[in-house]
Amino acid sequence: MLVALAVSGLGMLLLFIALAILYGLMYLMTSVVRDPDAAAVHAGPEEQRVPGGKEAATRAAVVAVALARARQEPSPAGVPAGGEDMGADAQRLEVSAWWTLHHDRQLAHKPSRPRSP
Secondary structure (H helix, E strand, O other), X not given: OHHHHHHHXXXXXXXXXXXXXXXXXXXXXXXXXOOHHHHHHHHOOHHHOOOOOHHHHHHHHHHHHHHHHHHHXXXXXXXXXXXXXXXXXXXXXXXXXXXXXXXXXXXXXXXXXXXXX
């Protein structure tokens, strides 16, 4: 009984030491990777930031790329592309061949036994 208690105590101690080492390694890795310029920019007062600077240009570029990708990607079935109305455009929506195959298999699937209530 005493041996089992000693073994489990030693195992728990080794586990906690391993977790502390891993936590320390993760902290060191993130401190090395962290950008020192970004921390200095975000630490400064709001009035010292230049409006329309590099940050605004980066955000504008990100929004432009996101809009361009959204216009190029085909919309999912049942969702109009580009915010259009669901009128006549609903018939022109492109549906993936894989989606059609999966949908047809679901419709044709007949369960071997009925579900119980």
